[in-house]
Every structure is written in structure tokens, then in C-alpha cells.
Amino acid sequence: MLIAATAAVTTACATVAPQDATWTAYGGNFGGGRYSDLRDIGPGNVARLEVAWTYHTGDASLEAADKGKAAFEATPIVVDGLLFVSTPFNRVIALDAETGSERWRFDPELDRTARFSEVTSRGVSTWLDGRAATNAPCRRRIVFGTLDARLFAIDAMTGRRCGDFGRDGEVSLKDGVRVLSPGAYQVTSPPAIIGDSIIVGSAIGDNRAADLERGIVRAYDARTGALRWTWDPIPATADDPAAKTWEGESRMHTGAANAWSVITADEERGLVFVPTGSPSPDFYGGLRLGDNRYANSIVALNATTGKVAWDFQVVHHDLWDYDVASQPVLATITKDGRRVPAVLAGTKMGHLFVLDRVTGQPVFPVEERPVPQSDVPGERTSPTQPFPTHPGPLVPQGLTADQVWGANDADRDWCRAELARVRSDGMFTPPAVQGSLVFPGQIGGMHWGGVAFDPHRERVIVNTNRLAMIVRLIPRDQESDAPNIPSNNRLGGEFARQAGTPFAMFRYPFLAPSRVPCTAPPWGVLSAVDLRSGRVSWEVPLGNITGTPDGETLGSINLGGALIAGDLVFIGAAMDEALRAFDIETGRLLWKGTLPASAQATPMTYRVGGRQFVVIAAGGDGKRLGTKTGDAVVAFALPGQVDERDTGANAG
Numbered sequence: 001m002l003i004a005a006t007a008a009v010t011t012a013c014a015t016v017a018p019q020d021a022t023w024t025a026y027g028g029n030f031g032g033g034r035y036s037d038l039r040d041i042g043p044g045n046v047a048r049l050e051v052a053w054t055y056h057t058g059d060a061s062l063e064a065a066d067k068g069k070a071a072f073e074a075t076p077i078v079v080d081g082l083l084f085v086s087t088p089f090n091r092v093i094a095l096d097a098e099t100g101s102e103r104w105r106f107d108p109e110l111d112r113t114a115r116f117s118e119v120t121s122r123g124v125s126t127w128l129d130g131r132a133a134t135n136a137p138c139r140r141r142i143v144f145g146t147l148d149a150r151l152f153a154i155d156a157m158t159g160r161r162c163g164d165f166g167r168d169g170e171v172s173l174k175d176g177v178r179v180l181s182p183g184a185y186q187v188t189s190p191p192a193i194i195g196d197s198i199i200v201g202s203a204i205g206d207n208r209a210a211d212l213e214r215g216i217v218r219a220y221d222a223r224t225g226a227l228r229w230t231w232d233p234i235p236a237t238a239d240d241p242a243a244k245t246w247e248g249e250s251r252m253h254t255g256a257a258n259a260w261s262v263i264t265a266d267e268e269r270g271l272v273f274v275p276t277g278s279p280s281p282d283f284y285g286g287l288r289l290g291d292n293r294y295a296n297s298i299v300a301l302n303a304t305t306g307k308v309a310w311d312f313q314v315v316h317h318d319l320w321d322y323d324v325a326s327q328p329v330l331a332t333i334t335k336d337g338r339r340v341p342a343v344l345a346g347t348k349m350g351h352l353f354v355l356d357r358v359t360g361q362p363v364f365p366v367e368e369r370p371v372p373q374s375d376v377p378g379e380r381t382s383p384t385q386p387f388p389t390h391p392g393p394l395v396p397q398g399l400t401a402d403q404v405w406g407a408n409d410a411d412r413d414w415c416r417a418e419l420a421r422v423r424s425d426g427m428f429t430p431p432a433v434q435g436s437l438v439f440p441g442q443i444g445g446m447h448w449g450g451v452a453f454d455p456h457r458e459r460v461i462v463n464t465n466r467l468a469m470i471v472r473l474i475p476r477d478q479e480s481d482a483p484n485i486p487s488n489n490r491l492g493g494e495f496a497r498q499a500g501t502p503f504a505m506f507r508y509p510f511l512a513p514s515r516v517p518c519t520a521p522p523w524g525v526l527s528a529v530d531l532r533s534g535r536v537s538w539e540v541p542l543g544n545i546t547g548t549p550d551g552e553t554l555g556s557i558n559l560g561g562a563l564i565a566g567d568l569v570f571i572g573a574a575m576d577e578a579l580r581a582f583d584i585e586t587g588r589l590l591w592k593g594t595l596p597a598s599a600q601a602t603p604m605t606y607r608v609g610g611r612q613f614v615v616i617a618a619g620g621d622g623k624r625l626g627t628k629t630g631d632a633v634v635a636f637a638l639p640g641q642v643d644e645r646d647t648g649a650n651a652g
Helices: 002-013 407-421 476-479 549-553
Strands: 049-055 077-079 082-086 093-096 102-108 125-128 140-145 151-155 170-172 192-194 195-200 215-223 228-231 264-265 270-277 297-302 308-314 329-335 337-348 350-356 366-370 382-388 436-438 449-453 459-465 469-475 494-496 501-511 524-530 535-541 562-565 570-573 579-585 587-596 604-608 611-618 631-635
Touching: 077 125, 077 604, 093 140, 125 192, 125 562, 192 264, 264 329, 297 337, 329 449, 337 449, 350 382, 449 562, 469 476, 476 501, 562 604, 562 611
Parallel strands: none
Antiparallel strands: 049 631, 077 082, 082 093, 093 102, 125 140, 140 151, 151 170, 192 195, 195 215, 215 228, 264 270, 270 297, 297 308, 329 337, 337 350, 366 382, 436 469, 449 459, 459 524, 469 501, 494 501, 524 535, 562 570, 570 579, 579 587, 604 611, 611 631
């Protein structure tokens, strides 16, 4: 029966793929689903996959002050037979999609002696000018933002600047923004394209202080670079319906709430869906009391005017760095016998909200449940938080003494003693001076890797983390006694001043002295969720951080996302140097390919020259995870006429 049902699904899903198949946006298209109908590679032959070509960008050999922070997180796009990829230092490279040979490269000439909050680029976007002549320069444009807050448009065929866009092909995104620290106001995600508009947000280092840059979202004319509209996620005027959720004039003395992740476009409805983060700073909200509506939300904007169509807040008055890190995903699902256009919002809390795309109302019920309250002077926690009923949380939410894990008795005893010293009241335990357990931590649950959606099966594939953090507020008069943190990375510990507030902040992962988590494995999980029922279909460990056969059951902390290609799920993301393929029906691991570095990135697929390729950026993430770094773009394919080759070992 199961075999017959599986065959029926496969037959129903099958489509006749074109000779060539493209990947035109970060998420496959601007709806963000990261799905392809290509089935040249399937469960029956995926074990034969081999490296078709490898290209090295040359970023690994660059001299840069922040080289140690560089993370190669890009997902390439493919159009017109060319593959376009961006490097952590915003160099854009065009490759022959079949052979991996370089066609051109563009360098925006960042000041690499500068210090940046983040050193990454998750990709570029493309726009085709349908009014231009077929062979006109810049008819097809590659559009991207930079670490130093510039927006570029360059010719897809040559890599030359589009001179009619802004000033010689670039627009300053610092215009109209009170930039306090240039290295902390950036663009790290590819812009959204809708019609002839480019929609772009920003990445802001939001724990520096309370009063920071505002996380405005802007639309620009794709031909000229002219500004069309601006939307501020912190209500700028008292007549904005959201202003009443910011107590007093607090909305005028904060910042951030920015859209640093990928914005999604719905061309049919003329909407863009903006994922927003927390107002500044993350861990003390006494100067921004209230729910802080529009922050930590999915906000649907009219793409022509920038006006709010609807908004849905996933966290009220965020105190946990629970930004909406995942790209919203457009999906049409079957609910009570009718087809519902939806938008999927994955969160760091491990919640998956399924919202009606037209109204913003939950498709499955969402309950406001009481949550722990703060005892920090000046703070006032939201009395409730939203919890979706279907699906339930995809990760554990909270940790008790009897749930503590350790590799041995000494580890477990240490973890229990440490847990007893901090506040641990379950999900949404607020930060405290004595320290609070935050589980899941700020890397999720789900993080920027987000979710992939199979429109035929109506199934979501999502990878999650199961790592707890301890967050400690440090009174300002004790700031000099803050821990010395030489590494200042996500798995070592992070200190933030939160200037202008009564408290600095120190956060660190809840690890035993042996450096294994105090939470039970698997520490990284890949899950499938059936959106017809709202239930989890399967979940399996993801990654291997020990390098032993038994390590596959432990899973790994992961950053990056999944690709659905026909009947397969491809994913890197874990701390080991591997790209994996799973059966989408069962979650069974079918293949594991070796990479030259870990892949904190999301794979993509396309067909060119009659051959399907699966490509991933393998460059590691030294700052966040301490994984093996590099600068490789690796293409896998079934054995064929293109020999294995390394096409860019000396690129630079």
C-alpha cells in the first residue's frame, strides 16, 4: 500500500522538465520555496553523484582586517547559461553553468581594512528589462547590496556597471539613514525584485546601543535607481496603527527592527513580505516598552506604495534575539477542502506559522499563552506570546534538571549545577542578572536557512538546531567585571554593551566542560511537515560533528537551508564537510558527498546541456561555528561528458 501510494505521488508530481532549467532567485524564484521539478537525479541514481567541477573564488587568499569573520553563505543563481555567485566580500562572479569556467568578475572594491559587523553575502538577484532591445547593454541586470551599504546594478553578460542606474551603476543606501557606525549598517541578503522595482532591507548590529539606525525598507527603480518609497518598521508617526504598541515616545529613541533576511515577492498580488527583527537592543526592552508591533513580524507591503497591507507578529516585545531570520515562503495548501494561498514563517523558536497570504490571518489556530515575566528593574515583559497549534514546536522549548545531557557523569553534574544557578522557567524565560536559560537559543530552532516547500506534496522541509544559550544581564556599574571573551564567536561567547541602557549583556552556549551541549542530541535535525494536516511526517538527525559512524545519530549545529529537487532533499549546513541527499518520503539518507570545507549555505539545482547539476558554496563559517573555511563553489552531477575539474584554483 505504501509503495503504491508513493508511486502515485511520484507520478502525479512528475513534469516534463525543459531541456535547460534555471534557478532565477535565491529561493529558486522570488516566492522562496527552494523547489525544483528536476528529476534527472533521483533516489535510484543519487548514489552515483560525483563532482563535475569546482571553482575557487579567491576570497580565501584576500588580505582583509575581518577575514576571520568571513562566511561563504551564498546561493548562486542561474540564468541564460550563466551561474552568478557573490563572495563574502561582495565580489560577483559569472561562471559557465555547465563547465564552471569563469566568464567575468566584478569587484565593488570594499575597504577591506574596515571592520564590519558581518562579513557575508547570501547572493544576488537578476532583473530583465523587457523594454530594452535584445542585445542592449544591461538588458539583464545583476543586482546586489554590499557590506558598506551600496546597491549595485551590473550587466549580466559583461559584469560592467549599468551607467544609467544611480551614479555609475550604484546607489548609496546610507542616504536618508543616520548611520552611527558604518561597519554595522550593511546588506547581506539579495534584494527582492517585483515588476521593475528593487526592494532592499539592511543588516544592523543591533546590540551596540538602544538608539541606533532605523531598519527602513526601500524600493528603487530597477532602471534608474531612483527611490520610490520607504517603509520604517518602527512607526515614525503617531497616526500609524502600530504606534500605540510602543509606549510613550519610545519608538523615537530606538532602532533596528530591520529586515536583514530575504524579502519575498508575490507578483500576482503586488505584495512583498518583509521578515523583521527585534528593536535595539535585543536583550533589554525597558526603553521600548509595549509589544513593539511591526518588529519581529511578517509584514505584507503594497509593492507599489510601500503601505502596510497586513502584519503578523511572531514575538511580542522581543528580549531573546528572536528575529524573523527565515525568508517567508509562498505556498498554496489544501485546508478543509479548499485551496488557500499562504505564506510560511519559520522562526528561531521552532514555530512554523502558516498565514493566509491575503489577510495575514493564521490558517491553523494560534494561541496566546501566558509566559514567564521579568524581574529586571525597568523591564515589562509581554504577558503572553503566540503559539501555533499545528504544527507544534519543531524543537524542545525549555530544559529541566532531569533532561540535562552529558557525555559522562562529570558533564551531567556540571550541567545540572549550572542550570540550578540560572533562571529556567521554560519557553520565553526573560533575561536576568543571575543569567537565564534560553532554549532554543538565538541560532534557532530555524535560522536564516528557513524552509523549503514541495507544492505537489504540500510538504515543508526544515532544518533546526537544539542548542540552549545562557544570557546574563550585567548592571552598568559592574561592566568592568564582564567576562574576558577572546573568541567573541557564537560558540565561545558574545559580549554587547547595549549602551544607553542600564545593562550590558553576555551570552554563551550551554556547553559542558568537554564542549558538548548540555541538551540531548540530536543537536541538528531535518524534519518534514505535512501542511495538509499540520503534523510532522518524519525527522532525522542532520550532520556529524564527531567524524565517526555513530556521529550521524548525534546531529550537528547547522546554518544554511535545504533544497527539494523532485524526490530528493539536498542539504549541507552542518559543521562537517558534506552535502547530503535524503529521500523526501521517508527521510532516509541516500548519499553523502565530500566537500573541501563545510557548507554553511543552501544548495540549488539547474539543468544545462541536458545535464542536471546540484551546486553549493563550501566556505565554512569560522566566526560563528569554527568550521573549516574555504572559497569553493562545488557542482555535483551524474557521470557524463564533463570530467571532474577544478576551474579556479588560482582565481583572485
